[in-house]
Amino acid sequence: MTTTTAPPPAATREAYGPALVKLAEAGYDIVALDADLSASTGGNKLAGSFPDRWFTVGAAEANMISIAAGLASTGKTVYAASFAVFMPGHCFDQIRVHIAQQRMNVKLIASHGGISVGEDGASAQAIEDLALMTSLPGMNVVVPCDAVEADAMICRAAEDNEPWYIRLGRPKLPVVYTEGAPFELGKAHQLRDGDDITLIACGLMVEPTLRAADVLAAEGVSARVLNMATIKPLDEAAVIQAAADTGAVVCAEEHNVIGGLGSAVARTLALHRPTPMEQVGIDDTFGQSGPWQALLDEYGLTAESVVDAANRAIARK
Amino acid sequence: MTTTHASAVDIDVLIEVCKRIRRHIVEMTHSAQSGHPGGSLSATEIFAALYFGGVVRHDPSNPQWERRDRVILSKGHATPVVYATLAEAGYFDAELIPSFRSLGTELQGHVVRNKPAGVEMSGGALGMGLSFAVGVALGHDLDDLPEDEGQIFVVVGDGELNEGQNWEAIMSASHFGLHRITAILDRNHFQNDGPGDEIMRIDPVGDKWAAFGWGVQYVDGHDVAAVRNALLTARARSDAPQVVICETVKGRGVSFMAENPAGWHGKGPSDDQLAQALDEIEAGLT
Numbered sequence: 001m002t003t004t005t006a007p008p009p010a011a012t013r014e015a016y017g018p019a020l021v022k023l024a025e026a027g028y029d030i031v032a033l034d035a036d037l038s039a040s041t042g043g044n045k046l047a048g049s050f051p052d053r054w055f056t057v058g059a060a061e062a063n064m065i066s067i068a069a070g071l072a073s074t075g076k077t078v079y080a081a082s083f084a085v086f087m088p089g090h091c092f093d094q095i096r097v098h099i100a101q102q103r104m105n106v107k108l109i110a111s112h113g114g115i116s117v118g119e120d121g122a123s124a125q126a127i128e129d130l131a132l133m134t135s136l137p138g139m140n141v142v143v144p145c146d147a148v149e150a151d152a153m154i155c156r157a158a159e160d161n162e163p164w165y166i167r168l169g170r171p172k173l174p175v176v177y178t179e180g181a182p183f184e185l186g187k188a189h190q191l192r193d194g195d196d197i198t199l200i201a202c203g204l205m206v207e208p209t210l211r212a213a214d215v216l217a218a219e220g221v222s223a224r225v226l227n228m229a230t231i232k233p234l235d236e237a238a239v240i241q242a243a244a245d246t247g248a249v250v251c252a253e254e255h256n257v258i259g260g261l262g263s264a265v266a267r268t269l270a271l272h273r274p275t276p277m278e279q280v281g282i283d284d285t286f287g288q289s290g291p292w293q294a295l296l297d298e299y300g301l302t303a304e305s306v307v308d309a310a311n312r313a314i315a316r317k
Numbered sequence: 318m319t320t321t322h323a324s325a326v327d328i329d330v331l332i333e334v335c336k337r338i339r340r341h342i343v344e345m346t347h348s349a350q351s352g353h354p355g356g357s358l359s360a361t362e363i364f365a366a367l368y369f370g371g372v373v374r375h376d377p378s379n380p381q382w383e384r385r386d387r388v389i390l391s392k393g394h395a396t397p398v399v400y401a402t403l404a405e406a407g408y409f410d411a412e413l414i415p416s417f418r419s420l421g422t423e424l425q426g427h428v429v430r431n432k433p434a435g436v437e438m439s440g441g442a443l444g445m446g447l448s449f450a451v452g453v454a455l456g457h458d459l460d461d462l463p464e465d466e467g468q469i470f471v472v473v474g475d476g477e478l479n480e481g482q483n484w485e486a487i488m489s490a491s492h493f494g495l496h497r498i499t500a501i502l503d504r505n506h507f508q509n510d511g512p513g514d515e516i517m518r519i520d521p522v523g524d525k526w527a528a529f530g531w532g533v534q535y536v537d538g539h540d541v542a543a544v545r546n547a548l549l550t551a552r553a554r555s556d557a558p559q560v561v562i563c564e565t566v567k568g569r570g571v572s573f574m575a576e577n578p579a580g581w582h583g584k585g586p587s588d589d590q591l592a593q594a595l596d597e598i599e600a601g602l603t
Contacts, residue, residue, distance in 0.1 A: 031459065052459065055493070063485035066445045070452020073430075073437070074460065094482075097442045098449065102430045 131259020391446020444480025476508025538563025
């Protein structure tokens with residue numbers, strides 16, 4: 001008889017470096033760029049075994065993005081990594097014109113997304129990056145809920161020639177997908193079925209949302225849980241089906257409630273199947289310094305908040 | 318047909334090519350009643366020298382030729398000079414030129430990659446071309462393209478050098494030891510709001526470039542033979558990235574544009590002005 005132990009918590013950003021090495025070893029024609037944050041993004045891991053395939057451009061994100069586009073124009077699959085506050089923060093115009101408009105084969109690896117960056121404070125906490133990136137035509141925007149799903153996304157991105165924005169995080173998170181992530185671009189993954197409400201989450205809110213579903217179950221509320229790892233293109237069919245089947249929806253994300261997953265789902269529901277909906281997210285305010293878990297509590301990014309939102313949504317049915 | 322570089326070129330032919338390019342520039346900005354004639358006229362000899370002076374290895378019948386040289390317009394509003402040159406070079410039918418800036422045309426107001434074939438990079442947001450060139454050069458080096466192939470020429474505006482990204486790129490080109498890149502500065506001294514020296518001084522611009530580790534040449538940007546020689550010299554250098562600073566006049570070749578360069582940054586001539594401009598271009602007045 002074998003015993004299984006849960007894999008140790010891991011940050012989604014920890015998937016990046018090993019995934020790059022794996023892709024290079026598999027013969028993908030990749031080049032990876034960093035902008036003076038390579039130890040934090042993990043991009044520098046590629047330099048160990050494939051030193052000619054990795055460049056750091058210094059603290060110059062705008063330059064990095066246009067360099068990435070130029071490299072892609074020579075046929076390379078390019079990964080460009082920085083923190084989510086600097087990319088897109090420092091280089092939205094370069095992403096817009098050189099990556100999105102030119103439809104370049106560039107995968108943007110935005111580490112340290114969200115408020116869970118922690119002690120570095122408001123300037124370092126990206127709460128608006130998904131709004132910026134989903135506004136760009138043709139941009140694939142994804143947020144993994146754990147390191148297993150992050151690895152699946154980073155590797156999947158190498159299979160096409162499209163631009164991607166992959167938002168990773170700093171803190172170590174419990175592993176949701178202990179037996180491998182069934183990531184599919186543009187598809188929700190149903191983690192749990194239910195009849196009374198659908199909880200739609202992405203990123204580090206997936207695990208607390210599963211706990212919220214447990215709490216709701218104990219209260220006699222049957223909740224469907226969808227991991228909506230792809231913010232764009234959104235799996236509208238799954239959203240509409242969830243609304244039809246359960247009649248109420250909650251979205252939970254580590255982002256401003258304006259412009260992220262909740263906004264995308266609300267738009268879909270409003271256009272196709274108006275349904276009571278509540279949001280859990282950062283309520284249009286900037287963050288502050290603090291331990292990441294304390295910040296999640298302070299800004300209401302918790303299982304308890306999801307439970308409360310679910311009860312509000314159900315009451316509106 | 319593949320154009321090979323450094324072949325003998327008749328300078329009188331180049332001067333005639335410049336006239337044809339200038340005619341296209343004023344005609345297309347007249348048709349569109351918009352566009353950027355001033356900064357296109359100032360760059361006319363640069364583009365004539367590149368494409369008709371045997372500087373650029375390219376093949377209009379195979380625009381995606383992997384070993385081609387690339388010409389990148391970083392000052393992405395100067396589309397008239399690019400479309401005029403590409404049409405003359407055989408990339409597309411010159412009959413398309415009057416469609417410039419109209420709905421559905423390939424001839425977009427600011428450059429869009431591969432529209433038409435031969436346009437290497439989308440632009441219009443200033444300051445991105447040199448960084449793109451750094452990426453192309455890194456890719457070519459990874460692919461072990463011979464030094465003489467895959468050269469990259471980036472046409473940059475002087476007002477554009479206000480944008481900080483240029484200096485990030487200039488720094489990185491020498492840091493990475495990229496020798497395929499030649500920047501060509503269209504030093505016409507005027508930007509959208511007025512004289513560059515008043516808006517934001519960039520001098521001593523050549524010294525700045527040299528301080529960043531580039532080779533620097535200065536040339537009269539309207540002496541097409543001199544421009545050609547400088548570009549061929551830059552092309553042959555393999556010790557550092559190169560810049561050719563072309564001293565130019567915004568609106569060159571059309572008196573009322575050259576005399577009021579800030580007024581002709583971004584608009585098209587009237588019917589009467591077009592007639593006068595065509596006469597002056599034909600006469601070769603400066």
